[in-house]
Amino acid sequence: MSYQFDFQTVMEQWPIFLRGAWVTVQMILLAILLGFIGGTLCAIGRGNGPAWLRKLLGAYVEVIRNTPLLIQAYFLIFGLASSGVRVPILMGATIALVVNISAYTSEIMRAGMDAIHPGQIEAADCLGLSRWQIYLHVILQPAMEKVYPALVSQYVLLMLGSSILSAVGVEELFGVSNRVQSLTYRNFEVFVVLGAIYLALALLLKIGFALLGMLLFPRRRKLGNA
DSSP, X not given: OOOOOOHHHHHTTHHHHHXXXXXXXXXXXXHXXXXXXXXXXXXXXXXXXXXXXXXXXXHHHHHHHTSOHHHHHHIIIIIHXXXXXXXXXXXXXXXXXXXXXXXXXXXXXXXXXXXXXXXXXXXXXXXXXXXXXXXXXIIIHHHHHHHHHHHHHHHHHHHHHGGGGGGGTOOSHHHHHHHHHHHHOOHHHHHHHHHHHHHHHHHHHHHHHHHHHHHHOHHHHHHTOO
16 A cells, blocks of 8 residues: 655644744743853852752752753642642643753853953953953853854754744644644644754755854854854
8 A cells, every 4th residue: 555645735724833933932942042041140159059959950950950951840830830829831831941951051151161261351350341341251251152062063953952932832844743633634744844844944944044143253254154
């Protein structure tokens, strides 16, 4: 028995795919922005905070990095709802992404900050730079430049991993595929199209980060490494 491929029927449902892709893009961009800020602050706190804060942040990073994203999303959406705190599914899923990626960003940024030679910080202090200027120009920016490829890879993985949030009812790209399958009865073609869309989103995300890297790091632009 030969299988007859029918991609046309699936592609006729492009508005559904488009809505799902847009939800995915919105979640990921917001999670990346807030996750980078939260992860960087967490890295600073773990490196220079008081002992109790370092232990607290260390526990947070270990718990998040060693538990599945899906369980974290279930806790934030359904666990809090059982205790009387109702969070919309999309908001809860986005918060779960932020909490998750902040922990990974923290470790990546902390590795970059640890790579900064102490002599550079001492030289900046001797030049009279304020603590804020030292952190921004001598520690954070060079650290981010060192770990930028690792950050980009982690954020692309986050976008791909967001597909599991369909299990909590999020109508993102993977979540809408069930509707398309029920309309077309073409499961194989639907997953082929999904794979192509995720591949396109990953490539676009990498291109976007490459352009951002050229803007943020002029030295990388001159060397052609952005």
